[in-house]
Amino acid sequence: MNETTDLLIIGAGPAGMAAALAAASSGAHIVLLDDNPLPGGQIWRDGPQANLPTEARRLREQLHACANVRCHTGTRVITCAADKTLLVEDAERGWQITYERLILCTGARELLLPFPGWTLPGVTGAGGLQALIKGGLPVCGERLVIAGSGPLLLASAATAKHQGAQVLRIAEQASRAAVAGFAAQLPRWPGKLFQSISLFDHHYRTGSYVLEALGRERLEGVRLLQQGKTIELACDRLACGFGLIANTQLGQALGCALAGQALAVDAWQATTRVGHYAAGECSGFGGSELALVEGAIAGHAAIGNTAAAQRLWPRRARWQGFARALNKAFALDARLKTLARADTLVCRCEDVPYGELAGQENWREAKLASRCGMGACQGRVCGAALEHLFGWTPPTPRPPFSPARIDTLLHLEQTPPT
Structure with missing residues (x-):
């Protein structure tokens, strides 16, 4: 009906x-x-x-x-x-x-930006990890690194710690000055001030971001640029999100x-x-x-x-x-556009590496040359990444907007109620 x-x-x-x-x-x-x-x-x-x-x-x-x-x-x-x-x-x-x-x-x-190793099992978005944990993913005893930008990093870390995970590092790409300036304004919104205090973690570092996820068959560690110095941390999970x-x-x-x-x-x-x-x-x-x-x-x-x-x-x-x-405090550093190498996959559905896309002018050319954005996610992940990396206008949405059963599509032949 x-x-x-x-x-x-x-x-x-x-x-x-x-x-x-x-x-x-x-x-x-x-x-x-x-x-x-x-x-x-x-x-x-x-x-x-x-x-x-x-x-x-x-x-x-x-x-x-x-x-x-x-x-x-x-x-x-x-x-x-x-x-x-x-x-x-x-x-x-x-x-x-x-x-x-x-x-x-x-x-x-979430905005997910490509970097070497980001397709390894054990690497998720920051919000994605939080959703998985809420849904029942066991993380007790696991070593976690959470990276990217924005308050979601702290919220994801708190969710993980509540379920027994060991958070090794929270790497925020925004500068110390930007985060401090934002924190100084929080008394204007007391609820947010108290929330930030409750979520604060001593493993939080500003001016830090992922360079590479390390491992062969699955994630084994992560390489970070932390306030100008390159460090490596062995870990079981990496959650990385660059805003929304x-x-x-x-x-x-x-x-x-x-x-x-x-x-x-x-x-x-x-x-x-x-x-x-x-x-x-x-x-x-x-x-x-x-x-x-x-x-x-x-x-x-x-x-x-x-x-x-x-x-x-x-x-x-x-x-x-x-x-x-x-949004001003957690604006993304331009250096995040340079993380991918020529062989880093950008379109995970169709296995399209960065090197095949870097020379294209727009979405249409990229799709014709490489099938980028034509896989199961229909460009939802790579489209946003490429808009950020190259400034390409994302493709116009086309139906169906979600996978659908044949019997559902048959309803298109029915006259809608009046």
Whole structure:
């Protein structure tokens, strides 16, 4: 059976949950869709070894109490079936959802940059390691190095230590001056100050980044440039993430314009397409607090409650200030573009090395010459890396946006409900 709704929200992280709760008081029929088993998104991912914050549990309970909010978990968007109609799929079936208004809360994914050895077993993203541990990955007694940029490194380290891992080094590529300047501003956001103090680890080093992951069959160690000196550490796991990339694929497919690398929104969190809103990290990075208030503004605006939305503008401005400070402090060092060697794989799906790409002019030429971006991930990993390395414009999103069953695709032949 196909489905109709007044308001469809894609993504049940902090922004999506806040949007649904803000809109629920109107009595409108709301559908909240997410590909995770439970609401919470990546930051509040649940699992056997997850320790959910109180706020995440409270929001989840409030959602369950809303009779006019229906949650479809474990569900992915496959393609746009018609105007204001999406084809979606869960583990059991595929169907179409037709909506009047839509809020995109599609979040972000990690930026992974290639360096020698980054494809060895035992090397993951920093956020990827955190998700694996929450899902039950045993790391007790393992030696870990966590590297890259941003507060996620400290959060991942804390998750790993809580499960018994030995964190040998947290290598932050930002300079000591940049991190110190950011820390000096944290009293403006007391909650973030206390959080940073609780997460601090004496193995944290600024001005440090990965040069190479070492090993033959799997990771055995890591070579770092640490404040100008090259060091090597034997380790069992390396988690390396260089910040976030906004998930704009669905928004672009729906005709929403970009502002830089994120979805463009106005003061009401409205995109450039009428009736379509965006909130959270798909419209820019700033942490869960900013995502929550943006989601609430989008939820109020989508149901026409502009007064309630406008009352939240000062809170959003406050957390936008935090976002600006964060993004400035942890801007990536240009030297990270020089880590890959000629034989370093960039496109892991199609085994395309850096040397085959360095002489190309753009994505189209690279794909014609090497099949880069044409594998299972459809350029989600290598596309972001090459945009950072060479400034290439990523390819235009093409459906299907996720792998789909044949019987799901057959729903495209059906007339959507009216």
